[in-house]
Amino acid sequence: MKKLMRTEIMRYLKNLSREQRHRIEEEQFVNVTGTSQWERARVIAITVSKYPEWSTRNFIEKGWEEGKKVAVPKVSPTLKSMEFYLVHTYEQMKEGYSGILEPDPEFCSIIHKKDIDLLFVPGLLFNYDGYRIGFGGGFYDRYLETFSGKTLSVTSENQLQDFIPVEDHDIPVQLIVTESRLINTSGEE
Ligand SMILES: Nc1ncnc2c1ncn2[C@@H]1O[C@H](COP(=O)(O)OP(=O)(O)O)[C@@H](O)[C@H]1O
Ligand SMILES: [Mg+2]
DSSP: OHHHHHHHHHHHHHHOOHHHHHHHHHHHHHHHHTSHHHHHOSEEEOOOOOTTSOOOHHHHHHHHHTTOEEEEEEEETTTTEEEEEEESSGGGEEEOGGGOEEEOTTTSOEEOGGGOSEEEOOOSEEOTTSOEEOSSSOHHHHHHTTOOSEEEEEOOGGGBOSOOOOOTTOOOOSEEEOSSOEEESSSOO
């Protein structure tokens, strides 16, 4: 069932016109950068998006501009785990797992989980409690097990739904940001 749900929402994302995508991404950007979570974060951890995901480059570049530290993940497909590395330019990255830009450990240093203030968690579908259908690797569920910073997901209204199949290992995100609102799933400020 998760697989079918992923396929359907990927179709929605692929079918968006350039204009629709651009408008939603601009609104997501305004909403994310207006949060206290963003403002307070000195270190953000974020994946470099790959089409048809919502672009994360605007956040990466805004983070650099604002003098935040920006960390991107390198995954180990065999260990099913990931580690974040601090990056200052795209030149410090290269294509890795499933064509995603990853940090090149030769040119950047690793950052410990406890030093990440705000983690951007990718996802395809969400419920209002912050549960998520991801891309199917389970990488973020594993990472979140021992993560104690803030978490946020950037998505769209069309990717919210009441029912998401939840399994024991799934860990909800604290804040969902869409093009039109913020949903605080944890109830705290
Ligand atoms: N914390 C974890 N420990 C061990 N296995 C996990 C953990 N989290 C996820 N997995 C495994 O990873 C796979 C993908 O998880 P799933 O939640 O379906 O993916 P996603 O969150 O990317 O949509 C599943 O087979 C799941 O059992
Ligand atoms: Mg999961």
